[in-house]
Amino acid sequence: MNGVDYSLYLVTGRTLLPPGKDYLESLEESIRGGVTVVQVREKDVDTREAVCDKYNVAVLINDRVDVALATGADGVHLGQTDMTVDMARKLLPPGSIIGVSCNNVAQVEQAVLEKVDYIGVGAVWGTQTKKLTSPIIGVRGVGAMLKVLDGTGITAVAIGGIKSTNLLRTLHGCVSITGHALDGVAVVSDIVASPEPGQAASKLRSIFKQFNESSRSFLAPSPSSNLTVESILDGVVKLMTEIRKVNPLVHQITNAVVTTQSANVTLAVGASPIMATAPSEMEDMTRICGALLVNIGTLREENLNGMLLAGTFANSFRKPVVFDPVGVGASAFRKGTVKTLLDNWQASVIKGNAGELAALAGTTEVESKGVDSVGSGFKDPETFVRNLARRERCVVVLTGPTDYISDGASVVVLQNGVDVLGKITGAGCILGSIIGSFCATAAHTFVVDEALKDGTLFRGDMLTAAVAGVLVLTIAAELSVTRACYNGPGSFLPGLIDELWSLEPALVQSYAKITVK
Ligand code: 3NM
Ligand code: MG
Structure with a gap:
C-alpha cells in the first residue's frame, strides 16, 4: 500500500480506554477525527480492524507477522528485539509496509540499510503508557536521527508522551540541521484515554496541519535569506x-x-x-x-x-x-x-x-x-x-x-x-x-x-x-x-x-x- 499518510498515527491501547468506552467505537471516532494510520498493538490481537477498511486507513500490526498475514494487514511494526526486517519481508506479501522503532542514530542507520518504509522515533517525551527500556530522547535529540534519513525517502514519526499540549513544541524541535522534519506523530493515550477520541484526534491533526503550513521552514515568520x-x-x-x-x-x-x-x-x-x-x-x-x-x-x-x-x-x-x-x-x-x-x-x-x-x-x-x-x-x-x-x-x-x-x-x-x-x-x-x-x-x-x-x-x-x-x-x-x-x-x-x-x-x-x- 503506497502513499500512506503518516501525519496522525494511532497506536491502539485497549487498557487505556475510559470506563464504558468500547474499543471499536473509540477507534472509529478517532479515525473520523483525523487519524490517518492505525497500528494495532494488543497482546491478544487476532483480527484486522474492519472499521479501518471502512475509512480506507492503513492498518499495521505490532510485532506479529503471523497476525498481519492472517488478517491481510498493510504491514507490521517491529521493535528492536522483534523479528528482523529481512525475515518479516520474506514472510509478508510484496509491497507490505515495514516500520521499526529507533531510539538512536545507529538504529536509524541500520533501518536505512534494511530499507524499511518508516521509522518510529521514541520515546521523545516520558510516557506512562509503555515501560521504556531505552533512554528518553528528548525533542532536541530527534534532529540528528532525522538527518540520517536525508535522501532515503524513508518516513519518520515520533512517539512517546506526545499530546496536543506539547505537539507544536515537538514538531518545531524535531527538525534536523538540514531541515528534515517529522512526517507524523504517533499517539496512544492522548487519543485512546480520551472520552472524546474524535475531538482529541482532530485537535492533534489540526496542530500538525498548522505546523506544516506555517512553521515547517526554519524560523517563522521569515528566514533571513536576503538580509543586508x-x-x-x-x-x-x-x-x-x-x-x-x-x-x-x-x-x-x-x-x-x-x-x-x-x-x-x-x-x-x-x-x-x-x-x-x-x-x-x-x-x-x-x-x-x-x-x-x-x-x-x-x-x-x-x-x-x-x-x-x-x-x-x-x-x-x-x-x-x-x-x-x-x-x-x-x-x-x-x-x-x-x-x-x-x-x-x-x-x-x-x-x-x-x-x-x-x-x-x-x-x-x-x-x-x-x-x-x-x-x-x-x-x-x-x-x-x-x-x-x-x-x-x-x-x-x-x-x-x-x-x-x-x-x-x-x-x-x-x-x-x-x-x-x-x-x-x-x-x-x-x-x-x-x-x-x-x-x-x-x-x-x-x-x-x-x-x-x-x-x-x-x-x-x-x-x-x-x-x-x-x-x-x-x-x-x-x-x-x-x-x-x-x-x-x-x-x-x-x-x-x-x-x-x-x-x-x-x-x-x-x-x-x-x-x-
Ligand atoms: N512505543 P503515549 S513509547 C508504544 O518509545 C510506544 O518506542 C514507544 O504512548 C517507544 O502516546 C510508546 O500514550 C507509548 O505516550 C506511547
Ligand atoms: Mg514490539
Whole structure:
C-alpha cells in the first residue's frame, strides 16, 4: 500500500480506554477525527480492524507477522528485539509496509540499510503508557536521527508522551540541521484515554496541519535569506523608536548577582521589568508580559519549576523566550537543567559566551572557567553559530570581542564594544535583558489571539531584535567610557545606564560595526 499518510498515527491501547468506552467505537471516532494510520498493538490481537477498511486507513500490526498475514494487514511494526526486517519481508506479501522503532542514530542507520518504509522515533517525551527500556530522547535529540534519513525517502514519526499540549513544541524541535522534519506523530493515550477520541484526534491533526503550513521552514515568520546591513540597521532603528512607545513588560527570571542592574537596564532602554520567580504566578506573568528572559546564573533547585512553567506558558502564549545558559559548562546540575528546559520549551534567542555555547553544543573546542570563557574562541565561529541556531531552532547570539548572531541562515557579525564591559559583573546578563526588551517590542505588533490560530511558535523578527540588543549595549558602552566622569569599572556602570537611557537611534546606525554573512 503506497502513499500512506503518516501525519496522525494511532497506536491502539485497549487498557487505556475510559470506563464504558468500547474499543471499536473509540477507534472509529478517532479515525473520523483525523487519524490517518492505525497500528494495532494488543497482546491478544487476532483480527484486522474492519472499521479501518471502512475509512480506507492503513492498518499495521505490532510485532506479529503471523497476525498481519492472517488478517491481510498493510504491514507490521517491529521493535528492536522483534523479528528482523529481512525475515518479516520474506514472510509478508510484496509491497507490505515495514516500520521499526529507533531510539538512536545507529538504529536509524541500520533501518536505512534494511530499507524499511518508516521509522518510529521514541520515546521523545516520558510516557506512562509503555515501560521504556531505552533512554528518553528528548525533542532536541530527534534532529540528528532525522538527518540520517536525508535522501532515503524513508518516513519518520515520533512517539512517546506526545499530546496536543506539547505537539507544536515537538514538531518545531524535531527538525534536523538540514531541515528534515517529522512526517507524523504517533499517539496512544492522548487519543485512546480520551472520552472524546474524535475531538482529541482532530485537535492533534489540526496542530500538525498548522505546523506544516506555517512553521515547517526554519524560523517563522521569515528566514533571513536576503538580509543586508542597511535592512538590519533600519530594523534596529525602528525597534529603538518603538520600544519607548510600546514600553513592553519583560518578565525576567534571573540571578541573584544581577537582578537590580538588569531591572535598571531594562528601564533605561525603554521597557518595564518584572522579576517574578514563583511557580504559582508564572501563568499570569507570561500572559501579561511581552517577553520572557530565563537566566540560570546562581541556579537553585527551587527555581527550576518556575523556569519550566514560565517557558512552557510563554510558548503557549507565543511570547518570545530569551535564554541565557550562564555557566552551563560549570556543573552537571546546570547542564542537566539546560537540557530539561530546552527539551520542554522552545527558546526564541539563546545567548552565551564561547565557553557556554560550546558546552551547550557538546563540543570541547572552547573551555570555560566558571561563567567565563577561556582562550580565543572557535576556529570558525560563523559556522558554529549557524549550526547551533539550526539545531536549537532559534536565534543564537555568541558574545565576545566580536559578536556573532545567526538565525540558521545569515550570520550577523558585530564588532562594537569596550574591554571594560568584561570588568563589571553581569555584562552578559544585562545583554539578555536588553535583547528580551527588543524581542518583546518585535513581537508586540502581533495580536496573541491571532497568533494562536497558526502553527508558529513565536512571532516577530527575533534576529533583528537580538542585533538591536547587542548594538545598543555595546555602543552605549563605547559612549560611557568617553564621559568626563569615567574613571574605570565603578563609574562605567552608572554611565552605561545613562547612555542607554539617552541613546539616539541615529547614533547606533552610524556607529555600528556590522557585516552580514
Ligand atoms: N512505543 P503515549 S513509547 C508504544 O518509545 C510506544 O518506542 C514507544 O504512548 C517507544 O502516546 C510508546 O500514550 C507509548 O505516550 C506511547
Ligand atoms: Mg514490539
